[in-house]
């Protein structure tokens with residue numbers, strides 16, 4: 001029997017200087033038990049699960065048995081958490097290395113919840129089952145929603161308790177990412193004031209994510225431009241599906257442009273731009289409507305790290321970088337307008353488009369309409385709710401239909417665009433809670449059901465009405481950091 005699953009490991013990040021990481025192995029766990037395995041992602045990665053038994057798979061996905069060729073590390077990084085600069089690092093994760101697919105695509109394989117590292121500070125290095133399953137399900141849902149994201153390959157229980165407010169079952173998530181390089185990684189290296197290391201990180205990042213700018217005249221500036229574009233696309237995507245990240249700290253912003261770290265995140269039900277779910281976000285810093293502003297703020301922190309590489313003359317470098325950062329607003333506006341046009345099936349542009357969008361959103365806000373389902377209503381794909389009989393909504397619809405009629409594309413094509421941009425189902429908060437509660441009792445039927453439903457969010461599915469409606473409870477949904 002084979003004892004590996006076709007891993008093909010490279011360890012390019014671990015070859016960077018000592019300052020970038022700690023060489024470490026995942027801590028051994030007592031009784032591993034595989035809970036979920038992402039066979040579809042496994043196929044994409046050319047992994048082979050068929051010649052290996054469940055017990056060995058469990059050993060692999062808790063880190064008891066390391067892939068051949070893995071040189072595992074914990075990555076160093078820093079970050080602005082709620083605006084305050086802190087030295088951080090993988091305090092409860094181990095990067096096993098990079099798996100290379102047949103197509104030469106490189107993916108980080110990381111175990112989250114794998115034990116203490118040099119960066120654990122006061123933490124125990126561990127993770128509980130609920131938050132790891134939550135990250136797995138939501139990141140998979142995001143992927144199916146066509147939002148760039150890290151993904152989950154497996155969740156396995158450790159057989160050991162983790163102590164939070166009470167004893168919880170410990171678990172490890174195997175996270176797959178195109179890399180784990182964060183804005184915070186640049187902040188960490190930049191804070192060390194070692195230009196050679198900073199250049200190394202720049203070159204490594206460009207080589208891995210943006211090889212097209214490898215030979216450009218001003219690599220640092222071009223990387224900044226690329227990241228502005230990527231992060232702008234990402235946040236517009238979040239706004240499109242009503243996703244609220246919850247902890248947009250700079251350590252939770254990737255250079256690849258993938259969504260990372262699903263802690264207190266959640267999807268908005270009723271449209272309210274000020275929606276915040278996270279219990280620790282007292283001031284609403286990371287509210288739905290603030291996400292583009294925070295993206296720009298985080299990008300400014302990234303730009304600061306690159307200053308010494310943009311120009312030898314510091315003042316000049318700051319001026320150039322500031323100009324670049326200020327291009328974010330226009331870019332965001334353009335991309336947001338395009339996204340809204342897609343959601344409403346509009347081709348070309350019209351001077352009144354913005355007021356059309358704002359009026360719909362204001363109507364949703366005032367009437368407490370569901371964000372996702374309002375767009376479903378416009379596509380005539382229910383769920384029907386009494387609120388949509390409101391006169392103002394009907395009048396708005398007339399304006400919208402008139403606007404659609406000046407499209408150069410056919411009505412059918414307009415609907416097609418809408419269908420590709422408006423999900424029929426999102427991870428509803430009460431359904432996530434329901435699923436986690438039953439998983440805690442070792443019943444994994446709901447998680448599999450939910451994963452299946454969320455895997456085709458743009459397709460009509462029978463008998464899923466309870467997954468399409470928000471909870472009828474008036475209680476405000478609160479999320480907590482997944483520690």
Ligand code: AMP
Pocket residue numbers: 088089090091092093119120121122123124125126127247252261263481482483
């Ligand atoms: P997060 O909120 O998951 O983005 O984590 C922020 C920082 O806290 C990172 O450096 C994590 O590695 C660290 N961290 C979170 N939970 C734990 C834990 N249980 N033990 C050690 N470090 C942790």
Ligand code: MG
Pocket residue numbers: 251252261
């Ligand atoms: Mg984080």
